[in-house]
Amino acid sequence: MIKEKNIAVCIILSIVTFGIYGLIWFCKINSDVRNYSNNPKISGGKAILFTIITFGIYYIYWNYKIGKVMYEAKQKNGIESTDYSVIYLILTIIGLGIVNYCLIQNELNKIATI
Numbered sequence: 001m002i003k004e005k006n007i008a009v010c011i012i013l014s015i016v017t018f019g020i021y022g023l024i025w026f027c028k029i030n031s032d033v034r035n036y037s038n039n040p041k042i043s044g045g046k047a048i049l050f051t052i053i054t055f056g057i058y059y060i061y062w063n064y065k066i067g068k069v070m071y072e073a074k075q076k077n078g079i080e081s082t083d084y085s086v087i088y089l090i091l092t093i094i095g096l097g098i099v100n101y102c103l104i105q106n107e108l109n110k111i112a113t114i
Contacts, residue, residue: 002032002112007102014098023048025101032108033066037073042066063088063100070107079114 005028014022027044034042050058067085074081084107088100 002036002108004109004112005105007105007109010105011098011102022098022101025105029066029101029104029108033069033073033104036077036108036111037069039069039073042069059097060089060092063092063097066104070104074107074111079111 005025010021010025014025026048030042030044030047034040047058047062051062064085067083067088071081071083071085084103088103091097091099
């Protein structure tokens, strides 16, 4: 079950905790997407580990991939959607990864209210 989260609070907590809550939020996003898409391969811990091992390259890939997974899951569940994977990729490349968290969380919040 996806629990709706306040995006502003998540951003503020990420700033106040110097990014520590950002990692927690990242894991929660992965967990919610895994539950919604029924894709057991999605894991926040693995994503953080692979990001560290690849010096951030995996994080760029993750943002693109999570957009694709969300799009496919919404299509499979009969919800009209748009594929934001390229937008997530571009935002990550220009250094606005936190915006992706907000956009993904917004999509998850919409799903939670359905």
